[in-house]
Amino acid sequence: MIDAATRLYCLFGNPARHSKGPVIHNAAFKDKDINAVYLAFEVQDAAGAAQAVRTLDIKGASVTIPFKESIMEHIDWIDPTARAIGAVNTIVNENGVLKGYNTDCQAAVAPLVPFGISGKTVCIVGAGGAARAVAHGIEAQNGDIIITNRTEQKGRALAETVNARFIPAEEMENIQADVIINTTSIGMTPKENEISFPPEALRSEMVVMDVVYTPLRTRLLEAAEQKGCTTIDGLSMFIAQAAAQFELWTGIIPDTDLMRNTIIND
Ligand code: ATR
Numbered sequence: 001m002i003d004a005a006t007r008l009y010c011l012f013g014n015p016a017r018h019s020k021g022p023v024i025h026n027a028a029f030k031d032k033d034i035n036a037v038y039l040a041f042e043v044q045d046a047a048g049a050a051q052a053v054r055t056l057d058i059k060g061a062s063v064t065i066p067f068k069e070s071i072m073e074h075i076d077w078i079d080p081t082a083r084a085i086g087a088v089n090t091i092v093n094e095n096g097v098l099k100g101y102n103t104d105c106q107a108a109v110a111p112l113v114p115f116g117i118s119g120k121t122v123c124i125v126g127a128g129g130a131a132r133a134v135a136h137g138i139e140a141q142n143g144d145i146i147i148t149n150r151t152e153q154k155g156r157a158l159a160e161t162v163n164a165r166f167i168p169a170e171e172m173e174n175i176q177a178d179v180i181i182n183t184t185s186i187g188m189t190p191k192e193n194e195i196s197f198p199p200e201a202l203r204s205e206m207v208v209m210d211v212v213y214t215p216l217r218t219r220l221l222e223a224a225e226q227k228g229c230t231t232i233d234g235l236s237m238f239i240a241q242a243a244a245q246f247e248l249w250t251g252i253i254p255d256t257d258l259m260r261n262t263i264i265n266d
Pocket of ligand 1: 065125126127128129130131149150151154183184185186
């Protein structure tokens, strides 16, 4: 029941109304019997979002596109990993001190851990904010990283920061890797017919992961399944980053199966 003691958590983004964050966090609060509510706010600027956290004593927030970078200058402390990535997706309000973290990084790696990353060649498609988080997560697990990206300059810049090789997008079909991760928005509704990696370059031994989760089965994952690859859908990373946020806010590990089922049945 919502009452005067209910604690507020929220999402800041623009757009924000499509987010599945409220559905899973509220389900987890209920499941763990925590008197809290999570709401999505479509805001215009990062400064206003940080001010809202302070004014309303919001206990924690998710930060999404396009504020993951701009929020950094408006909070009080930034975790070293988030600083290295250059993006904050989580705010924890510790008695008025706003602390910033990046849970995308560990979330990208979590679904891959069972396959072992150390020493494996991991090809990251894209060089934006999501790619940076994924690349740092893979680097921390000692993966051998290849970056490929439409805009060469951006791809090379990211490759330098994580000690990776850069391969131009035109040469993607020659990429030899154990793991392929799409971090771009290619394949996302309403452009679900687009594919982020050439299907002819997929081999059955590969693990193929997509960060896109609308649709859940992207063209890339469909093609990978047809080739006999192991596939990991975008919900895996989305839920892992949300679960890590929930733990930072409450100290409690949420039920990730409940989170996944809540989204699938939403
Ligand atoms: P995010 O923070 O969500 O990662 P971003 O910083 O805008 O978003 O990065 C988007 C990534 O997807 C970039 O690597 C972008 O390629 P460019 O660097 O060339 O812009 C890539 N991307 C998005 N749409 C694409 C498309 N239609 N074709 C190829 N790459 C695309």
